[in-house]
Amino acid sequence: MAEAIVSRVLEKLSSVLEEEVRHISNVRGELEKLASNFQAIKAVLEDAERQQLEKEKASVRDWLYKLKEVSYDIENVLDEWSTAIFKSKLEKKKVCSFIPSPSLCFNRGKLLLKTTHKILELNGRLDVIANERERYGLKELSVEKPIRREQTTSLVNLAEVCGRVKDKERIVDILLNEGRIGELRSTLHMISIVGVGGIGKTTLAQLAFNDEKVKSHFDNRIWVCVSDPFDEMRIAKAILTSLDKDAGQNLVELEGVFQCLGNLIKGKKFLLVLDDVWTEQYGRWDRLKLLLSSGSLGSKILVTTRKENVAKIMGCTTLCPVEQLSEEEGWSLFSKIVFFERSDSENLREIGRKIAGKCKGLPLALKTMGGLMLLKKTVKEWQSVLDSEIWELEVAEEGLFHPLMFSYYDLPSHLRQCFSYCAIFPKDYVIEKSKLIELWMAQGFLKGTKHRDMETVGEDYFNDLSMHSFFQDFEKDENGGIIKCKMHDIVHDFAQFLTRGECLTVEAGSGSSIEGFNESARHVMLRIPYDSDECPTCIYDAKDLHTLLVDSAGVGEYNVDLLKLFDKLKCLRMLKCQSERINKCPKQIRNLIHLRSLDLSDNFFLEKLSEAVCDLYNLLILDISGCEKLRSLPCRMGNLINLWHLRNWDTDCVEFMPKGMEKLTCLRTLSEFVVRSGGKGAALSELGNLIHLRGELEIRGLRNVRDKREAEKAQLRNKKGLTTLTLNIGSTSFDKSQVSEAFVLVLEALEPPLDLEMLGIWAYNCPTTTLGVWPSWIMSLTKLKFFVLGSCVNVEQLPPLWKLPSLESLLLTQIEGMKKVGVEFLGIETSSLSPSSSSASVVAFPNLNSLQFCEMKEWEEWDYGSRGEEDIKIMPRLSSLVIFGCEKLKMLPDSILRSTTLQNLKICRSSIISSRCQGEYQPHISRIPKVEFVEF
The missing domain is CATH 3.30.750 (Transcription Regulator spoIIAA)
Structure with a gap:
């Protein structure tokens, strides 16, 4: 994360130098020195980031910590300066240009002096850090330093495999399938096994590769461990050697290798496994793929990768995501390793099950922890491992996290910081994608461009991390877009390992302190139990906090001292706080000048927002939804010209919007x-x-x-x-x-x-x-x-909603004056329903799935005329019908009773219809799967 914060500071330094202090020589000189030091440090950061992971490099880890601390402090100073300049410009606009404003000039001069002193002090600290980089031998990596990756082979140890039977069968079936209908003979069928590091992709490929049916099906089977970088020559030679160990030994040019390989595979049905592929550059694979296409129909290429993008770029038509092992499969693998030829007490087995459970079905974790437990003999030792966080164990750093490092260092620095930030969430937390992107926004992780705003960039970042398998358990909307996800526990442990206390979740207890809390933390989610009545006082001492998410279990009756919080936590970028005891937002909130996101949602007793909120010029997000007693918004809302989101659902006591809302052009x-x-x-x-x-x-x-x-x-x-x-x-x-x-x-x-x-x-x-006047634009x-139409008066005729081709759900509620729903509801005149009419092709409500009539107290008739139902199709996809509180309704139309699509029928407080449904309508509605009658 150090590289990301350094890059952010350099960007802000550049902006300040170009726009705000270009004519102020003394400040400019100090800022240029800062920029120069940062540029020199940035050049060696990749080396430092990698060295810190080595056990003997604790000093480098400390050096990076000091660098991040001073970088955060410099970022704060630059943010303060920019905010003050912005504020002075805003105030200047309110003063007539021909009237001098001595106070503005004085304040700016005072700010300049204060800022200069801070920069001098920070430059001194950065000088020391810059000089220390030579002591640690940090170097600029002109060519990216590779992380050692173990080469894989096709050999598999069946004794260490549990589960995967169905997964293997699925892969084998695909490999044995000779082709699909309409598939071109020249098409090379490519399959990809995708999943997070350590999930068992290579093992699954090995199982399929060594299956007896697969062996007899293909003329040749070839295994190549690709890894990174993608070396076209090495891969081609590996395939060539596998086919003929003597072929191509003296070939040094790619052309010769390709020609030789082409001759060997032509007309052959082969299976090629490309294990551990990373490259997303299409051109690196394109020529080799073209060459391999000369094989016989039925040839297959099986690719294993952590990145879904790789599978897509390579042209894989079948994606096989690998899921974690079940609880029993995980225990079986763990116990095979730990309890093989070993008799231990039942106590150890009981603890062992819990340790295996912490691995959450990740085979690599199960094997790593199993190997660790082989060396542990006593119940005390086993209990100690169980009570530890996995990322705190030395074995995790050496074995478990090593594969995840590959994925992490495959990310650019801006994605590394976005991933690491997720350590703020507790395990098994459901992460809302939109909320996560807003958290990244608040921290300055996202930079928009002319054609792509910050949230669009955030969407891309989220998708990139998902493609790298850092997220799982996706919940999607009806269009297939991801709206929620989780992180695997081991991936979460890895994120915590990377941040080392910078991002964390802490549980508040009954006392003023919190176990595991670090006052130097930057991003904290504080979870307060329902029965707690006090916010832990130690939170007010975490003066460097950038994120504070107070997450209470339930409504939250704990007492939070907002005055102390606003007075001490002045570095906050994101604040979320909910408590039943908050009834006003004090003026001291203006101290939080860095604040980008303020979430006061669901503070039911909050009655007033201070005008000082409008001094938070950097605010991007303000969430006051669910503040049901809030009486008004601050009058100077127009000052918040950087605001992107104003969420104010369920603020019914607010009677008007303040003037100046038109200035919020970023909303x-x-x-x-x-x-x-x-x-x-x-x-x-x-x-x-x-x-x-x-x-x-x-x-x-x-x-x-x-x-x-x-x-x-x-x-x-x-x-x-x-x-x-x-x-x-x-x-x-x-x-x-x-x-x-x-x-x-x-x-x-x-x-x-x-x-x-x-x-x-x-x-x-x-x-x-003019009864039934409706806006013409509805159609x-x-x-x-x-579409919802509710609480309307004097309605005797509904608009012809039948014409809306995409309408899926219609709710009509509390419509006074409506006594009859007839042919006018379908937009067809009675005269048009004659036998000679051309209306036979008409479909009314072609996609309507759900229809609800609620509290229609005067509604008596629902009739389409004697011929209407014969000449037009009415609601051919209707699945759900609810009639609630329609006591005067006498009958249902035949089209509803004859419907073959209706799955749910609910009749509530509509006694006539209820009675008929349980009597004469019974033969018709008996075929409806779910029928419910409620009278109350």
Whole structure:
């Protein structure tokens, strides 16, 4: 991680030198000296990072620690300087340009003097560190120093293999498959075994390679350990030697080797195993692949790699991810090693099972720990190993983590720091991808470009780490995108080993101290038990903390002293804190000038946010969702011009948005925007400037908007990133005479982007003079999947939602005035349902899966006419129907009763329908798998 922080500091130094101090010679000279020292140190950092892992190089480890400490301090000073300059520029804009501002000049001069003193002191510390690099013999690695990798062979020790029977059978079946229908004869079928280091990829390949059916199926079987770097000549010669040990001995040119190899494999059906492939450069493999394509149909190449990208780049058409062993398989492997020809007490076996369990099915870990336990004789020794963190054991550094080092050093420095940061989470923690990316943002790990913002870069980083098998147990959305994941326990141990107390999770106990807590830590997740009533006081002494995530089990009644926290933890970049005892955010929060992310979500009793929050000019993320008693947002919100995300769901007591919201032009997330009458607060038109909004947006209080021009200026249609929009009109008691003249036009002007996926309209009061007036743009939302219409008044006619081709879920709730749902709901006139009509090709609601009617107290009829159901297809994919609180509904249409797709039918507080379903409708609904009746 040292290289990453040094690179960050150099980048900030460059920015300050170019933009802020280019005319201030004394400060510039000191900063240039800092930059020069850092450049010299950076050149040897790769060597230092690798040397520190050797047992005898503890002094190098200490040197790196001192370097990181001074780097963090320099980063803080530069951040303070940049923030103060930004603040002075912001204040200067508020002062008329022709009026001098002595206070601004004085403050800037005072800041300059203070900064110069700090830089002088830091330069002295860095001088010492720079000079020490020669003492440790650190050198610039002109050619990347390789990590020693053991060469693998096709031989396998079956005695050390447990499980993998199904995995092996799957691989063997693929290898024996002669080809797929439509597959070209020249196609070379490539299979890849993918997984984290130590999971057993090579073992699985060996098992398949040595299978008797595989041996008899192929003319030739070839095993090549590739590793890194990818040497085309060496691989070609290895294949050649395997086919004919005398061939190519005198060949020194690649062309000659290729020609000889081509002649030997032409027309032969071969199996080639390329074990431990790393390179992601397509050109390095392309020529060799072309040559190998001259083999006979049915030839196969089996690749093992830790990186999914490698498999894709090489053209593998079949990916076989390797999972961890089951608990019983893991115990079987462990006990084979430890208890072979050894009789021990049952106590040792009981402890042994727990030790094996800590390995979480990773074969390398099981073998390593098994080898360690062979040397342990007593219960006390075994218990000591069980009680230790695996990464604290010497055997872990020497054997267990060695393979993971390959993957780690295959990463560039910016990915190394992102991976290492994950040590902040506890084991088995479910990591939300979006939250992790925001944590990286808050620490300055992500740098956007002109065409790719920080979060897009973060997505790429996350995907890269996933491709390297550092994450697992993925939870995906309906489109296949990863939303959550976990880390294997051994990979987590490895991350902790790398950070050595810099990133950690600590459990708060009953006292003021925390076991295992290090006051010099930089990133901490503090887990507070539900029954704890006090935040440990030692946390306030960790003055260098950059991340503090207070994670309470439950709501959290512990007492946290925000005044002390804000006064002492001034280096924080990310703060998350939740407690039932927090009812206000004090003004001392302005001390946290480095803060990028502030999460006060679910503080149910928080009533006030201090105006001082608006002095946090670096803030990127503010989360106040779930603060149900929060009365208002600070008036100077417009100062937070760097803000990306304002999450304010479930803040119903907030009655308006402060003026100046239009200045927050970086906003990507704004959960709720509230409009208030009387000109107090921000106008709806201020949304117009927020062109980057995406995701979900709810607009509340639309009843207070009477001018369609204000709605037009909001420019919702141009906010292409919005996927969910809720238009909450509010009270329906306003003057009905003004509805048709004003609000219908306002609603029409609030046209959303065409790609909207979810729409909600609440508390719409249909004008009584023209029943059923709906915005014309509803029918243009061809990608809309979810539609909610609720708490509406004077609705006698629904919009023709049947036309929406992508609609999957429809909820109609508390719609007053709706007595009948008929052919108008389908958008088809009664006259069009004659026998001569061409409506036979019409499909109403072609993709509707879920339909819910709730609290429709006046609804009596659901009828499509006598011929409607014969001439059109109605809801051909309907799977779920819920009717809740519809006491007057008399009958269900025949199309519902005849439906062959319906899987779930739920009738609640709808007595007439319940009675008929249990009587005359019974023959129809008996084929529905799940039917539920609830009366309460």
